[in-house]
Amino acid sequence: MNAYHPLNEGEAIVIASDLDGFFPSGASLRCREIGDGNLNLVFHIIDDASGKSLIMKQALPYAKVVGESWPLSLDRARIESQKLMLDGKLVPELVPIVHRYDADLALTIMEDLSDHVIMRQGLMNGARYPHFADHISTYMARTLFFTSDLGCNQQEKKLAVGDYINPDLCKITEDLIFDDPYTVSSNNNIEAAIEDAAALLRSDGELQMEVAILRDKFLTKGEALLHGDLHTGSIFVTPDSTKVIDPEFAYYGPIGFDIGAIIANLLLNYVGQEHWSSEESVRAEYRGYLLNTVRDIWNGFQDKFTALWDEHGVDRLASTAPGYRDYYMTTLLRDAAGFAGCKMVRRIVGLAHVADIDGISDDVTRERCQRQALAIGTALIRGHRNISSIEQLIDSVTAPVA
Amino acid sequence: MNAYHPLNEGEAIVIASDLDGFFPSGASLRCREIGDGNLNLVFHIIDDASGKSLIMKQALPYAKVVGESWPLSLDRARIESQKLMLDGKLVPELVPIVHRYDADLALTIMEDLSDHVIMRQGLMNGARYPHFADHISTYMARTLFFTSDLGCNQQEKKLAVGDYINPDLCKITEDLIFDDPYTVSSNNNIEAAIEDAAALLRSDGELQMEVAILRDKFLTKGEALLHGDLHTGSIFVTPDSTKVIDPEFAYYGPIGFDIGAIIANLLLNYVGQEHWSSEESVRAEYRGYLLNTVRDIWNGFQDKFTALWDEHGVDRLASTAPGYRDYYMTTLLRDAAGFAGCKMVRRIVGLAHVADIDGISDDVTRERCQRQALAIGTALIRGHRNISSIEQLIDSVTAPVA
Incomplete structure (x- = not known):
């Protein structure tokens, strides 16, 4: 599962379940892809029972805004997660918490801010x-x-x-x-x-x-x-x-x-x-x-x-x-x-x-x-x-x- | 011989002899270290018989000008040879020819300009x-x-x-x-x-x-x-x-x-x-x-x-x-x-x-x-x-x- 491919909602749930200690074990997670789809997939993962939730952002290898014809390096996911983590040290109260970055999947798992x-x-x-x-x-x-x-x-x-x-x-x-x-x-x-x-x-x-x-x-x-x-x-x-x-x-x-x-x-x-x-x-x-x-x-x-x-x-x-x-x-x-x-x-x-x-x-x-x-x-x-x-x-x- | 160490004149001759096709085979080379010794060793290699000669410049891992206390990355030898080779494409008549760069030894073998x-x-x-x-x-x-x-x-x-x-x-x-x-x-x-x-x-x-x-x-x-x-x-x-x-x-x-x-x-x-x-x-x-x-x-x-x-x-x-x-x-x-x-x-x-x-x-x-x-x-x-x-x-x- 670790070779790059755009995830579907089921795969996103599996990855979220594996995140150590975040969701209660055996939680029944639901997932919705909520990105505007221009450059990234954005999965919203929720455990209704505990009220806990996460965001998983995955970079796409192209800019959809002009079709698939504008290729974009997945390396930007590394840059984004690295910058978010640096911001997390400099201004922790002003950025989402990053739980994990997966380089192979160009995927960042982070705090859900849907109360904002x-x-x-x-x-x-x-x-x-x-x-x-x-x-x-x-x-x-x-x-x-x-x-x-x-x-x-x-x-x-x-x-x-x-x-x-x-x-x-x-x-x-x-x-x-x-x-x-x-x-x-x-x-x-x-x-x-x-x-x-x-x-x-x-x-x-x-x-x-x-x-x-x-x-x-x-x-x-x-x-x-x-x-x-x-x-x-x-x-x-x-x-x-x-x-x-x-x-x-x-x-x-x-x-x-x-x-x-x-x-x-x-x-x-x-x-x-x-x-x-x-x-x-x-x-x-x-x-x-x-x-x-x-x-x-x-x-x-x-x-x-x-x-x-x-x-x-x-x-x-x-x-x-x-x-x-x-x-x-x-x-x-x-x-x-x-x-x-x-x-x-x-x-x-x-x-x-x-x-x-x-x-x-x-x-x-x-x-x-x-x-x-x-x-x-x-x-x-x-x-x-x-x-x-x-x-x-x-x-x-x-x-x-x- | 390929692990980094400052070369002596004998080693410099061996390396120069190995440079494909430059000196006649079996040439009797002589070598003199002519650097000012601040940052680099500079070997002048000469074959009196053919009149051919070379310069070999090796970076030292420190700046001698203040003793060995000012460490300097050997990576500068890569940068120097890379820039010389780029200049060689852009202004070939205005820089020495680079014959070879040896990354392990931080060594650049180049044209002898002692007529200048x-x-x-x-x-x-x-x-x-x-x-x-x-x-x-x-x-x-x-x-x-x-x-x-x-x-x-x-x-x-x-x-x-x-x-x-x-x-x-x-x-x-x-x-x-x-x-x-x-x-x-x-x-x-x-x-x-x-x-x-x-x-x-x-x-x-x-x-x-x-x-x-x-x-x-x-x-x-x-x-x-x-x-x-x-x-x-x-x-x-x-x-x-x-x-x-x-x-x-x-x-x-x-x-x-x-x-x-x-x-x-x-x-x-x-x-x-x-x-x-x-x-x-x-x-x-x-x-x-x-x-x-x-x-x-x-x-x-x-x-x-x-x-x-x-x-x-x-x-x-x-x-x-x-x-x-x-x-x-x-x-x-x-x-x-x-x-x-x-x-x-x-x-x-x-x-x-x-x-x-x-x-x-x-x-x-x-x-x-x-x-x-x-x-x-x-x-x-x-x-x-x-x-x-x-x-x-x-x-x-x-x-x-x-």
Whole structure:
């Protein structure tokens, strides 16, 4: 059974039963495959009698989103489980527990989080997560600091870079985020109503130059071990708890990419509130909540990252050179702004969209939101190298846009 | 005989005799160990009868410069031979031919270049190398372009990054170039006469902030496969030929680091000409020759690198986004200027000096040259982020300095 093949539900139950001491012996398990099936199978295994449950995630050797024609290395399952286990040491309260990783089956057995909801859905429902900014800024500060040259042995970091080389998944990002939206590509997914706005992306040289700069950073700037796909669909929440999942895109890249991902997805929801909050006063208040969350995430990240730097900094010169820390943090904010812009744009014209926008049923509203998301995204890309405070970033969201 | 141990001359002869078809069978070989013995043994094997000869370079498991207490991975011999063989494909006329690499013995058998001289010595003798700027700019343009995300398959590059992870040798650079000169360190080697100038390096916060920025680039910016130690002691020359050797520091780093290394070493010789050219008119002319060489190297590099970009560029956006190439080349020049400054400073106050300066017998002249090298080096570091042309870089060399 240990040679790789996609498991069926019966096989998943057998494997779960074998997990030492988790389920009562002789438990009668049931299993349901609940993945969206794009890249992975996800089995939910439940013992009704004890109330215990598990998730088993198995990587598929292809991306289903474009048929079986986009082969993907199973090695990403190793990378994902390894990153989850590392996160388990750095931020144990913010990730699911990993019970076992089976390399042959590209299978990770982990904690069931079905008492949580996917954050994207929560935000579409108008829920608020008062601890989220604190949690996610802690997640980013600790996972990024302790894997960077600022917070770990710099020679061991080089070996870790080798462990997380992730060509297939990086290629997805390089194509879908940093290339396709700015050219004619069969990967794009553009609604006819906004074809004119999409055409502008393809002809705007100034914008493309900024995207090229950001693309180069994604390709070459190995600052820290990223989650690599930190959007609101990769985060499980309750009002009290935050759990970051699905780090299969992990690799050593620019820190701003993770920060930008979460900001972009909050801003896409911000835009979509034109639909999700039907009352105008509710909408304004919820949008204020979202922008405060963006602000609190950056400020929390900055406070925690710099506190770690003070307490655990390993780089003598980086810790003593006057002004360097401020320079470094401003660079991170600029990178985050630019990457956030790229991530907003790709969710409107690229292959993979988000429900915050695509779930808007009314054509006119959806079109307006798509245009607004593009306007904010392109403003962030264009301006990213001149941003020097989080307030400036937020201003570029609320400024009247074309 | 194949388990690792440092070879003696007799063993080296046996191995050389076994090299298929190189020496006539039954040849009577003689061997001399000619290494400076810091990091490697270097055997020169000669068959007087046929006139054929070879070099065999064997890595030692420690750096002798500080006794046997600085252990160094033998893996650097693999990295060096692999990089030499890659260079052999990209610029065959500019590197020695590698005949064989023996992993167990950390041994590379290669072409004997003893008809060439070490360039540093040649420059101290006042020789001119009219083709050198053309050769070395070709070397850098081709080796750096075709290993960057601009000139090779971007997914294969990621795997190559893993192949060239080189923690031990990078650590030497990180310590000796980007840390020690700016703090009190037992690794430093400072003549008493310039202790005041060295003390300034330790107290100059503005300078240290720029060094911290450059150090971060060395640690994180994996642009291309560097030589990693491209000084005039790593280059064999004749008036017609240039051969780059000793790439054991190779790793994926910032392109400007290689360019800066060669510029720094030409400028150290420029400074030292106060001693090496005793007549003032000869000195002025030779210094002009050296500055022209710096200019020709940058301009040649820029022309060739951008021509390769036009002809072989693989990155769609980098090739089409207007203005991006100019932005990229200016960034390379700035990086090169900053790294050149760091490399000049470390050769005056750090562990390893250069004969261009240390070989100056007169104490007063040597002190003046050391101060001038520090002045030029620190000016390059301080100004590197504002340099936008090679003329500006050259101006900062010739401007009157304290």
